[in-house]
Amino acid sequence: MTLALRLTGVCVACSLLGTALGIWMWQWLDAGAILAALVIACVVAGLAARLLTRQLYTSLASLETGLLNFKDNDFSVRVPETGTGQLRNLSILFNEAAARLRQERQYIYQRELLLDKVIHSSPNVMLLLDDNNRVIYSNDAARHLLNQGQMINGLMLSELEVRLPAEFHNALQSGTDGLFSVGDGEVQTWHLSRGRFQLNGQRHHLLLLKQMTRELSRQEVSVWKKIIRVIGHELNNSLAPISSMVNSGKLICRDYHEPKLDLIFNTIEDRTAHLSQFIFNYTRFAKMPLPSQETVEWSPFLAQLAAQYSFKLEGALPEYPGWFDRIQLEQVLLNLLKNAHESGSANDDICMLLESEHRESKSGVRISVSDRGSGMSADVLRQALLPFYSTKRSGSGIGLSLCREIVEAHDGQISLHNRDGGGLSVNIWLPAEMAASQQQDKRHTQ
Template identity: 45%
Template sequence: MTTALKKLKYKAVVVMFVSIFTACSPVIYLLSMQTWLIVSSFASFMSCLLMKLAFKNLIKAFNALNVGLLNFKDGDFSNQLAYQKDDEFGQLCQLYNQTAQQLRKEKQWLYQREMMLDKMLQSAPQALLLINDNGVVVFANQSAQHLMASKQVLEGQSILDLRKVAPKEISSAIDKAQDGLISICQSDAEEQVWHASVGDVLLNNQHHNLYIFKQLTRELNRQEVAVWKKVIRVISHELNNSLGPISSMSHSGKIIATKLDDSRLHRVFSTIDERISHLTEFVQGYGTFAKLPAPNVSTIAIRPLLESIQLQWPTQIHCELDTLKADKGQLEQLIINLLKNAHESGSQTNAISLTVEQGHGIAKLFIEDAGQGMSESVLTSALVPFYSTKSSGTGLGLALCREIVEAHNGYINLSNRPTGGLSVEVGLPN
């Protein structure tokens, strides 16, 4: 029973006794003292009994409301009041039940929205760091963990400790707490451009700093590749328009040369046919790059796919995954291109390996060889279309690999191995 209800009950008892004695005081002159005391005691007993009956429902209603409000205070809106009398307190309890039901629905709705928001933030490509005024990370998504080069969950860690293991450019950006562009270059990997955005957030009446790091390299690469594709489509169109008539004229020339029985003229037209065939194949290769369709992502069994590729390109395979989410045809083309480069690098076949392992929500593929590796300038331009160090290369193999990987929202990195040779790391969401 609440303190307020006790006070109300005590006040009612006092008022009752005062009323009884006031009402009975004139009778004292008509009755003896003993009789008056008996009558007063009986009247007090009956009044207490009637008062208890009158306060019974009131006490039950107050107790029910007291329990319900304590549940509200604890954030529990699941309980309903059992008091259902058809009186003023019954109506009050009914209003309480309706309020609790509404609050319960709103709490469930907010919880579902919070879960959806958390899932979206965890899978966001931007790196998000929320740090309280004590310098402790209270929220970080998977992209932030990858960017900070931490193997442990970031929540609960001090930002001062994290800055010691993070790339120096990221550490400097956190220290300055200013918006701007950041260039990150780790070992032999391609230089990455990031945009840092810093904001002040008031959460639970406590100031927090929100850091958002957005990678611009992929977007810049996409714009660059889009320009290359447009150029390729124009060139392919013009070449195809010219190759058709040339091929027809060459065929007619070969017929004439055969009739004239001129071997030299026949060799000339045969050479023209050979170059036309080579140029047609060349144009078709560029057309494949320029018209690469959007990936049809599905869950595929990775082991049988690797075993079928291994028959064509022998390699040492170490696979920790059973399934992988990707476009099967494009993934096969990606692996074949990378293994083909590894076999053409001058490496021994038994030194070429393909490893597939699971990261934090990412399937990682490592293709390594023991060839000549790449110089720093070649590593910088190897993924650019048309760039090739081979005399007969088209410069589209690695560019197509990058296009496939980025179409899957993944990444590809090239680096020289310390023991010699090249290491290609491919990351695909899984």
């Protein structure tokens, strides 16, 4: 039996009791006494009903308060689990629902934090626009690209486009997806994709910009490495028996004392050794190990370089030490200094500059090796970092491509530029060690 039915039964019982009492007293008492007795009976019945309904009123008031909190997205309230029967069951179910909602809300909040962290850590540029091209949401990469790391939410996309190269503006205005290139000397390839959806009854636009330059370079280098491994394997299979046959031929013909035979065998042996060294250089490029990075002080490192190729150091050294594979970066810089000395530049015009530089929301160091040689044509600049490409008659075309492989393995960047007034400048950017990077980031934001 429910509480409501119980209360109804109590009230009916009190009324019947008062009526019976009045009929009984009608026979013995006068009308005034009977009326007083009826009033007393009604008062007693009312007090009894109020005592019995107080618990119901309190429980219903608690449930009402809890539901109002639910309406305000507050699921922390609990109602007292008092009483018996269905009223107690209702309170228990309410508290279980509140606990489940709290758990679900915490789970959703944690997922939102994780998603927000992933989005802001992504190197891809993400922009959410309303139907008027006003920025609703943006990640860190978008803010660094469009507004030097400052907030852009609420700004119009047209206000931000004026700070970008013309290629960006044309791509954003085209309304299509696809690849586009930016820059003349140091060409960067980007991919733009768009999405449209309804949110809260309003149409929104999602723009994603991805830097594809490094990815395309990695794919290109991966193909070159595969080709080099295949060619190197086949050539080594042929060179080994050729070398063995040359040695055997020398032993057989050593008693003939024929100068022409000696010339033939020596030529074959010399060219075989040259081809073996050529294959070794390319195989080294194809099997370049991952860098073993460590903290390196700049002064002793540069002194070792200067002992092999002279250069003039411009400016002061960075405040923080470098973070790279000492042997691999030494190989890169020695190759660049060698090229500078072979460019026709005077030794006094060969310079190296090291300075801290914030790039792509990361701190690092830029190393520039410059000369006053003949420089490079536009076609050579575009292909100089490709394997097999060389403008030197005796060059293997592996030097600069090996430099790029090492620098990019350090998560860095390398670029070549002709200098005003003649000469070439090769710029290398390497990220700083985490501890030093955090200090530089803090200083950069102040």
